[in-house]
Amino acid sequence: MKKHSDLYFTVDKAFKILLENITVPKNTELVPVFNSLGRILKDDVIAQENIPAYDSSHMDGYAIRSKDVTNASKKNPIVLKISRSESTLGITPRHILKKGEAYRIQTGGYMPLKSDAVIPVENTKLIHNALVEIVEPIEKTNFVYSIGSDIKKGKKVLYKEQVIRVQHMGLLASLRISKISVFRKPLVAVIPTGNELTDDIQDYRKNKENKVVNTNGPIISSLVNVLGGISIDMGVTPDDVGILQRKINHAIKNSDLIITIGGTSAGKQDIVKSTIDSMTSSGIIAHKIKLDRGRVTGLGFVNKKPIIVMPGPIQGSLNAFFVFARPLISLFSGQPTINVFSISATMVEDWTCRKKFRGFRKIVYVRLTKIKEKFYAKPVVGETQSISLIVNTNGYVTVPENVTNLFKGDVVQVNILPGYSYVNDIQFMG
Numbered sequence: 235m236k237k238h239s240d241l242y243f244t245v246d247k248a249f250k251i252l253l254e255n256i257t258v259p260k261n262t263e264l265v266p267v268f269n270s271l272g273r274i275l276k277d278d279v280i281a282q283e284n285i286p287a288y289d290s291s292h293m294d295g296y297a298i299r300s301k302d303v304t305n306a307s308k309k310n311p312i313v314l315k316i317s318r319s320e321s322t323l324g325i326t327p328r329h330i331l332k333k334g335e336a337y338r339i340q341t342g343g344y345m346p347l348k349s350d351a352v353i354p355v356e357n358t359k360l361i362h363n364a365l366v367e368i369v370e371p372i373e374k375t376n377f378v379y380s381i382g383s384d385i386k387k388g389k390k391v392l393y394k395e396q397v398i399r400v401q402h403m404g405l406l407a408s409l410r411i412s413k414i415s416v417f418r419k420p421l422v423a424v425i426p427t428g429n430e431l432t433d434d435i436q437d438y439r440k441n442k443e444n445k446v447v448n449t450n451g452p453i454i455s456s457l458v459n460v461l462g463g464i465s466i467d468m469g470v471t472p473d474d475v476g477i478l479q480r481k482i483n484h485a486i487k488n489s490d491l492i493i494t495i496g497g498t499s500a501g502k503q504d505i506v507k508s509t510i511d512s513m514t515s516s517g518i519i520a521h522k523i524k525l526d527r528g529r530v531t532g533l534g535f536v537n538k539k540p541i542i543v544m545p546g547p548i549q550g551s552l553n554a555f556f557v558f559a560r561p562l563i564s565l566f567s568g569q570p571t572i573n574v575f576s577i578s579a580t581m582v583e584d585w586t587c588r589k590k591f592r593g594f595r596k597i598v599y600v601r602l603t604k605i606k607e608k609f610y611a612k613p614v615v616g617e618t619q620s621i622s623l624i625v626n627t628n629g630y631v632t633v634p635e636n637v638t639n640l641f642k643g644d645v646v647q648v649n650i651l652p653g654y655s656y657v658n659d660i661q662f663m664g
């Protein structure tokens with residue numbers, strides 16, 4: 235493959251070339267149904283039984299034979315003998331209802347054989363706890379939940395590549411499915427680089443002039459986890475080609491995607507690019523991306539596995555995550571399409587892109603608020619390394635290469651990211 239490390243690539247072109255040079259894993263595993271939330275189904279699910287399994291009652295009351303009370307009225311009350319048997323939830327019906335008999339039944343209880351209607355307990359009069367008086371006719375199937383009326387045996391109830399939600403777990407369990415085949419969560423190795431970094435916050439307090447707390451690594455790892463991946467913390471890595479190469483080799487063997495943070499620049503001091511270029515079966519696909527901010531983001535691969543080389547400043551790291559890592563995690567999780575949840579919001583201020591990057595894909599951070607039933611987005615701009623800027627935002631707008639301005643009153647699509655986006659104390663979970 236021809237390397238293009240000295241050229242600027244559009245986001246779309248760089249991502250397309252990356253996909254052509256990697257293998258998208260489609261590994262699957264069996265997981266307990268109640269541990270399957272958010273996972274992607276491998277296969278269609280076909281109901282192997284009816285729900286309900288038998289005719290069931292909608293109400294607490296009495297199961298009866300409707301023809302026994304055809305002539306019931308206030309002037310002509312019908313008295314039925316209460317059966318000694320009564321329903322027990324989940325027990326297969328065996329009792330055969332006799333003529334002139336009523337059968338105590340609970341909501342959800344299975345109907346006795348030969349019965350065809352239920353009368354609610356509040357519409358009856360109990361006599362000596364042995365008889366029940368009925369003063370109106372009851373239609374056949376009254377308050378009866380018929381066999382298979384919810385789900386019929388043989389029906390396709392869930393589809394392959396569908397995201398499992400909480401209600402799906404309940405459905406699967408109701409169908410007596412204890413384990414389900416899903417796509418395995420992608421393993422994502424995160425490697426923060428830089429001699430100045432430390433994971434020890436206390437160490438930073440002691441050595442403020444020499445150390446910087448590694449914040450981007452945990453931020454990116456957390457986003458990986460909330461999006462359905464499993465992050466692997468490779469630890470702070472010094473600017474040493476040998477050490478970085480060993481870590482990347484280890485990550486290649488134990489993960490599906492590698493993310494490095496820092497050690498990338500437009501100049502000569504690019505430790506990550508140098509390391510990847512020195513490895514066999516590897517290559518930097520793009521070293522300069524038309525992305526503002528994040529133009530020194532790099533994309534590469536080793537042994538058909540992708541590497542995203544993220545800039546050190548927080549905005550650059552997040553932008554690279556939004557446009558490259560987020561869609562890769564979706565694909566590797568088994569989703570057939572890359573879906574990013576967004577909501578429509580009205581801009582409350584003008585925004586103009588930086589003149590130097592007019593032809594770039596832009597990420598505009600916004601403060602999203604909800605007033606009554608409408609959402610509003612205020613652009614928040616500042617230095618690329620500003621963590622306080624990120625703190626003051628809760629969504630982002632992706633601006634195409636050919637758009638240079640957003641104006642007050644424009645309706646934009648604000649992208650929502652789990653763990654990042656809150657509006658009026660409500661967290662959006664995608």
